[in-house]
Amino acid sequence: MFSTHGILVAGGGIAGQAVCExxxxxDPHVALTLVCxxxxxxxxxVRLGALLADGTSVxxxxxxxxxxxxxxxxxxxxxxxxxxxxxxxxxxxxSDGTVRHADRVVLCTGSDAFVPPLPGRELPGVVVFxxxxxxxxxxxxxxxIERAAVIGGGLLGLEAxxxxxxxxxxxxxxxxxxxxxxxxxxxxxxxxxxxxxEGLGVDVxxxxxTQEIAADPDGRVAGLLFSDGTSLACQLVVVxxxxxxxxxxARTLGLAVERGIVVDDRLTTSHPRVxxxxxxxxxxxxxxGIVAPIHDQALVAARTLTGADAAYAGSIPTAKLKVxxxxxxxxxxxxxxxxxxxxxxxxxxxxxxxxxxDGTVLGAVLLGDIRGAELLMDAVRTGTTTEDGxxxxxxxxxxxxxxxxxxAQVCNCNGVCKGAIVGAxxxxxxxxxxxxxxxxxxxxxxxxxxxxxxxLLALERAGAAEEPAYLCPxxxxxxxxxxxxxxxxxxxSVSALGEACGAGRACGxxxxxxxxxxxxxxxxxFRQERHAKFINDRVHANIxxxxxxxxxxxxxxxxxxxxxxxxxxxxxxxxxxxxIKITGGQRIDLLGVTKEQLPAVWEDLGMPSGxxxxxxxxxxxxxxxxxxxxxGLGDAITVGIDLEEAMEGLHTPHKVKSAVAGCPRNCSEAxxxxxxxxxxxxxxxxxxxxxxxxxxxxxxLLATVATAAEGKRVALAFLQHYREEGxxxxxxxxxxxxxxxxxxxxxxLDPERMAALLERFAIARAACDPDPWxxxxxxxxxxxxxxxxxxxxxxxxxxxxxxx
Amino acid sequence: xxxxxxxxxxxxxxxxxxxxxxEGRSVLVDGRRIAIFRLPDGWAATDAACPHRGGPLQDGIVxxxxxxxxxxxxxxxxxxxxxxxxxxAVAVHEVFERDGMLWxxxx
Ligand code: SRM
Ligand SMILES: Cc1cc2nc3c(=O)[nH]c(=O)nc-3n(C[C@H](O)[C@H](O)[C@H](O)COP(=O)(O)OP(=O)(O)OC[C@H]3O[C@@H](n4cnc5c(N)ncnc54)[C@H](O)[C@@H]3O)c2cc1C
Ligand code: SF4
Ligand code: FES
Numbered sequence: 003m004f005s006t007h008g009i010l011v012a013g014g015g016i017a018g019q020a021v022c023e024x025x026x027x028x029d030p031h032v033a034l035t036l037v038c039x040x041x042x043x044x045x046x047x048v049r050l051g052a053l054l055a056d057g058t059s060v061x062x063x064x065x066x067x068x069x070x071x072x073x074x075x076x077x078x079x080x081x082x083x084x085x086x087x088x089x090x091x092x093x094x095x096x097s098d099g100t101v102r103h104a105d106r107v108v109l110c111t112g113s114d115a116f117v118p119p120l121p122g123r124e125l126p127g128v129v130v131f132x133x134x135x136x137x138x139x140x141x142x143x144x145x146x147i148e149r150a151a152v153i154g155g156g157l158l159g160l161e162a163x164x165x166x167x168x169x170x171x172x173x174x175x176x177x178x179x180x181x182x183x184x185x186x187x188x189x190x191x192x193x194x195x196x197x198x199x200e201g202l203g204v205d206v207x208x209x210x211x212t213q214e215i216a217a218d219p220d221g222r223v224a225g226l227l228f229s230d231g232t233s234l235a236c237q238l239v240v241v242x243x244x245x246x247x248x249x250x251x252a253r254t255l256g257l258a259v260e261r262g263i264v265v266d267d268r269l270t271t272s273h274p275r276v277x278x279x280x281x282x283x284x285x286x287x288x289x290x291g292i293v294a295p296i297h298d299q300a301l302v303a304a305r306t307l308t309g310a311d312a313a314y315a316g317s318i319p320t321a322k323l324k325v326x327x328x329x330x331x332x333x334x335x336x337x338x339x340x341x342x343x344x345x346x347x348x349x350x351x352x353x354x355x356x357x358x359x360d361g362t363v364l365g366a367v368l369l370g371d372i373r374g375a376e377l378l379m380d381a382v383r384t385g386t387t388t389e390d391g392x393x394x395x396x397x398x399x400x401x402x403x404x405x406x407x408x409x410a411q412v413c414n415c416n417g418v419c420k421g422a423i424v425g426a427x428x429x430x431x432x433x434x435x436x437x438x439x440x441x442x443x444x445x446x447x448x449x450x451x452x453x454x455x456x457x458l459l460a461l462e463r464a465g466a467a468e469e470p471a472y473l474c475p476x477x478x479x480x481x482x483x484x485x486x487x488x489x490x491x492x493x494x495s496v497s498a499l500g501e502a503c504g505a506g507r508a509c510g511x512x513x514x515x516x517x518x519x520x521x522x523x524x525x526x527x528f529r530q531e532r533h534a535k536f537i538n539d540r541v542h543a544n545i546x547x548x549x550x551x552x553x554x555x556x557x558x559x560x561x562x563x564x565x566x567x568x569x570x571x572x573x574x575x576x577x578x579x580x581x582i583k584i585t586g587g588q589r590i591d592l593l594g595v596t597k598e599q600l601p602a603v604w605e606d607l608g609m610p611s612g613x614x615x616x617x618x619x620x621x622x623x624x625x626x627x628x629x630x631x632x633x634g635l636g637d638a639i640t641v642g643i644d645l646e647e648a649m650e651g652l653h654t655p656h657k658v659k660s661a662v663a664g665c666p667r668n669c670s671e672a673x674x675x676x677x678x679x680x681x682x683x684x685x686x687x688x689x690x691x692x693x694x695x696x697x698x699x700x701x702x703l704l705a706t707v708a709t710a711a712e713g714k715r716v717a718l719a720f721l722q723h724y725r726e727e728g729x730x731x732x733x734x735x736x737x738x739x740x741x742x743x744x745x746x747x748x749x750x751l752d753p754e755r756m757a758a759l760l761e762r763f764a765i766a767r768a769a770c771d772p773d774p775w776x777x778x779x780x781x782x783x784x785x786x787x788x789x790x791x792x793x794x795x796x797x798x799x800x801x802x803x804x805x806x
Numbered sequence: 807x808x809x810x811x812x813x814x815x816x817x818x819x820x821x822x823x824x825x826x827x828x829e830g831r832s833v834l835v836d837g838r839r840i841a842i843f844r845l846p847d848g849w850a851a852t853d854a855a856c857p858h859r860g861g862p863l864q865d866g867i868v869x870x871x872x873x874x875x876x877x878x879x880x881x882x883x884x885x886x887x888x889x890x891x892x893x894x895a896v897a898v899h900e901v902f903e904r905d906g907m908l909w910x911x912x913x
Binding site for chain 2: 030069073506507508509510511513514532533535536537540545547548549783784785788789790791
């Protein structure tokens with residue numbers, strides 16, 4: 003009855019995402035809008051701690067890529083809040099001033115970190131641990147200080163403290179109570195946890211009531227003052243004492259609110275058209291602060307929203323500590339009247355079951371030895387009864403993944419049970435843990451269940467080793483296996499490779515990768531086949547959203563002549579091109595060229611292809627260097643143009659962008675290029691593996707050399723090494739992260755190996771085509787740049803003649 | 807025009823030699839742009855516009871029985887028109903080669 007205007011979800015956390023997924027799974031058509039107050043599309047808050055380690059970005063934590071939302075027609079607004087709603091009129095007001103129609107609203111507003119009213123809580127240097135900005139603040143500050151203090155010895159506080167300590171920052175955890183994690187652990191387990199944390203370099207201070215956060219004369223955090231009169235000097239304070247559900251919007255809407263937004267078993271609030279799911283919701287008096295219940299709730303909410311019956315009966319609280327080196331899992335009650343225990347003080351293990359009077363399993367605490375955690379969590383969740391708790395504990399420690407019931411939840415973050423994982427492995431013929439994680443999303447959260455995912459996979463594979471990453475997943479062939487076939491059978495084309503082993507035949511997606519492999523291994527003997535190439539490499543231009551193409555000629559080092567500029571202008575006029583654009587790569591792009599126009603446009607330009615459409619050597623950006631700049635230490639322009647000429651025309655595993663800078667001011671951005679040469683006093687530095695696209699990474703200093711000529715040799719040897727060892731579609735930054743700088747230095751800088759690399763480079767360079775745009779006068783096929791009816795008058799035989 | 811073929815609604819759309827192996831080319835038929843593919847064991851024809859956002863399917867990568875749209879990689883079975891791993895579908899038309907000429911009939 004409501005379905006005309008659809009559903010609006012307020013809040014793009016794990017809950018908002020789970021609701022969108024569950025609703026879409028039940029109804030592919032209902033209009034769905036997800037409004038996110040944060041600047042990011044939904045990401046995995048559970049893994050937020052990864053931002054405290056190096057190199058992870060919020061993008062890496064994204065729950066779904068952009069296409070996922072586009073494909074499912076889910077409108078996502080970011081940096082936008084829901085500020086009000088007229089529930090009876092079916093309108094929702096947003097912070098950007100617009101109003102949207104929606105018949106039903108799902109509140110997934112989550113919670114804020116709770117900060118108690120301590121004096122000094124507003125000081126710079128006092129942060130919480132809830133979102134990416136908090137992590138950035140911690141990272142920035144932890145590098146400059148002597149000690150950090152974390153207030154709160156719960157799950158979150160311990161995770162923060164461990165991450166800070168791992169960054170090399172001296173860290174103390176300050177806890178009000180006399181034992182850590184008192185909500186999940188009993189006293190003996192907590193007593194074992196504290197020394198384990200100390201062992202990881204975290205200073206633990208129990209029974210410390212913080213009274214004030216003290217400031218230094220500059221108004222920055224200087225320390226904590228405790229109620230017993232003692233103090234602790236620290237320059238960063240992380241407050242992790244609890245969460246507070248975000249109920250402001252619910253209050254504005256006049257909904258019943260207690261600690262959280264009150265919902266019934268159908269997840270409906272006090273207004274029939276409004277539901278609430280996640281950390282903001284209070285169900286039967288409980289507000290959950292963990293992920294597992296969210297998935298249960300989202301499934302029920304989706305049923306309610308799509309007119310099906312469902313009831314949410316609550317969830318059993320579970321917790322896993324994500325601190326490397328401390329294994330800790332709890333489920334349900336930590337203490338009870340009837341407890342069975344298996345503990346070993348020397349081995350520092352502690353395993354306990356809490357049973358009801360009738361033998362129902364009510365809770366489990368596992369520390370130091372978490373074998374069988376899934377089985378015990380399942381027992382708690384399903385309320386299994388046992389007469390012999392010790393036997394159950396013993397059985398659990400022997401249990402393998404094989405013995406788990408199909409209903410046992412393996413991934414608590416994403417709510418995936420064993421049955422679903424095994425089903426996906428069988429159905430999809432999955433062969434590697436990575437694939438299973440991608441398909442089922444089990445293990446894509448905190449990652450702690452990955453070993454079980456691997457175990458289940460191994461069971462399904464009857465002990466056979468996991469499959470590696472395949473270049474051709476359909477034919478299950480790795481790059482190494484294919485390379486061996488190419489070598490042993492002297493294969494010279496993608497078709498021949500397909501005949502030899504089936505690679506590239508089923509879906510064709512790997513054909514460009516196969517083509518590169520053959521080209522790299524067989525250099526001059528390789529037979530090009532256009533069907534194995536992406537359209538860009540069939541017509542040497544980049545396809546665009548409307549099927550037209552862009553044309554970027556080679557402009558070595560970013561240097562153009564007046565005559566060339568005139569030709570750009572003339573061509574743009576003559577072919578009425580919609581845009582001429584200066585690219586981010588120091589070149590000029592002619593946009594909106596049709597396929598049929600390409601040969602003529604190239605002819606009139608009279609410049610070689612810039613390979614801007616291909617996995618190939620792209621630009622070498624330069625700065626003005628000693629030729630003009632008062633700070634110049636090296637002739638960047640000459641060196642850059644020389645380097646570009648040396649490399650151009652070569653295909654590579656992924657694109658290769660380079661730059662040459664005349665001094666460390668780095669105006670041509672050489673530090674963030676696949677290959678960057680930087681002139682320094684007395685020589686040149688060669689950087690590799692830099693990036694400034696979706697990933698930003700400063701290149702690693704491969705070598706410092708005396709002359710530009712040596713720099714070029716190192717650069718070319720590195721290029722060849724990457725051509726030979728990089729995986730298809732792996733940029734140099736990914737390659738360096740994978741193998742490490744040491745391995746690359748060993749392979750490239752050793753004089754003998756460098757000489758061999760340069761020799762193979764020369765062979766490849768001689769075999770490559772520095773200007774495929776010459777196909778304008780020698781096309782590989784008469785219709786290379788045409789459709790069947792591109793020029794009917796010339797090419798089409800009249801139907802009457804044809805059938806005569 | 808061959809009376810038998812024209813009476814059955816087939817039209818000649820071009821020379822078979824104009825479509826290279828495992829590639830596609832498009833042609834306008836009755837105001838509709840159609841993509842024609844040369845497969846290892848024959849021919850296939852679909853609407854040229856990808857149901858996703860109109861990508862030119864004739865420019866896609868062709869394998870034994872499917873084509874992958876060059877814009878966002880949706881893959882369609884050339885026998886049924888169904889999207890692989892999704893709910894979209896593209897219209898499939900009849901096409902065959904006779905005496906070097908391609909003939910097709912809209913579905
Ligand atoms: C034209 C240009 C934008 C502009 O108007 O300035 C451009 C356009 C495209 N870039 Fe870019 N990039 C352009 C400079 C850059 C730069 C800047 C640079 O090169 O110094 C970067 C960051 C540097 C880097 O790569 O580290 C850049 C990082 C990307 C990325 C992210 C790569 C990554 O691994 O992070 C992609 C996506 C990809 O490669 O998968 C991309 C992909 C694309 C594609 C090819 C997307 C596609 O597949 O269709 C765009 C083609 C648009 C079109 O219709 O032609 N473009 N792109 C620039 C062409 C430079 C040139 O002269 O060749
Ligand atoms: C560092 C860290 C580690 C954790 N580790 C674990 C773990 O190991 N295991 C576990 O189970 N749980 C863990 N948790 C808890 C878990 O992350 C949360 O339970 C879960 O993310 C809550 O999801 P949510 O969607 O309900 O709320 P949130 O993640 O808070 O999302 C709510 C979103 O709604 C937005 N919002 C609020 N009001 C509005 C509005 N009016 N309009 C639009 N948007 C709005 C907020 O900005 C926010 O983005 C961890 C939490 C943190 C912070
Ligand atoms: S950033 Fe690059 S890939 Fe993205 S829209 Fe712009 S040109 Fe295209
Ligand atoms: S237009 Fe074809 S996949 Fe997007």
